[in-house]
Amino acid sequence: MSNSADSPQAGSGSLETGPIPAPGRGFPPVRVLTVGVFALAGLLFFTSFNTARGTNIRTDSSLLKLSDLIQERSHKNARLDETNAALRGDIEGLAKRTGGGTGKAEQARLAALEQNAGTQKLTGKAVTVTLNDAPPDATAKLPGYPEPQPDYLVIHQQDLQAVVNALWLGGAQGIKVMDQRLISTSAVRCVGNTLILQGRVYSPPYKITAIGDPDKLQKALAASPAIQNYMVYVNVYGLGWKVTEDGTVTLPGYTGAVDLHYAKPVE
Secondary structure, three states: OOOOOOOOOOOOOOOOOOOOOOOOOOHHHHHHHHHHHHHHHHHHHHHHHHHOOOOOOOOOOOHHHHHHHHHHHHHHHHHHHHHHHHHOOOOOOHHHHHHHOOOOHHHHHHHHHHHOOOOEEEEEEEEEEEEOOOOOOOOOOOOOOOOHHHHHHHOOOHHHHHHHHHHHHHHEEEEOOOOOOOOOOOOOEOOEEEEOOEEEOOOOOOEEEEEHHHHHHHHHHOOHHHHHHHHHHHHHHOOOEEEEEEEEEEEOOOOOOOOOOOOOOOO
């Protein structure tokens, strides 16, 4: 038996519908989307926790710890240099008292070699060059130049190297960068906006002092193409540049290790 209320007749104006899912056979699309969002959020939270390992990844504490470590190593290297210099002084004192098993001619030759190597103090007339970063809010001071990018406003490794090379070309007998004497194996390197010299870290302003004929040293600075290019940034963006004659100055002797370190092939 059929019931007209349950079975619509053709032509009665009723619309046929598709099959209705039985209870428990599926979920409406909105519920499926909600479950997917919560699952994705849970995955993100788990990934963030696994990456952080219990630390706050939204802070710069890890970078601060790295900066502190670099500064601590820099201070440690400075203390080691002082200890090495004291021990070297003791050895030299003992050698002078005992004669060191060498004659006067050999001692004079050794003293000359030490002077040329930069391990002994050096006194003479000096010129000091000071380099500094430009103000962070600097703008182009001359027409026709673009507004500065961040790299335009800081001292770079090539700027320091240009000054050191020009001073050597100008006949410098010895050079000090900040508080350290340069020798033949010294490397002037910058990481970011800091200078790393012989295991120690420095921030601007950077001071470079050279002993020699002041006139020749200043002429060598003025003739350097690299420094001429640097002077454009000085005049346009305000990078720091100062040259002074210091009179008679004594440079310290190099106090670090003099052993050569070089790469070896892996066997």
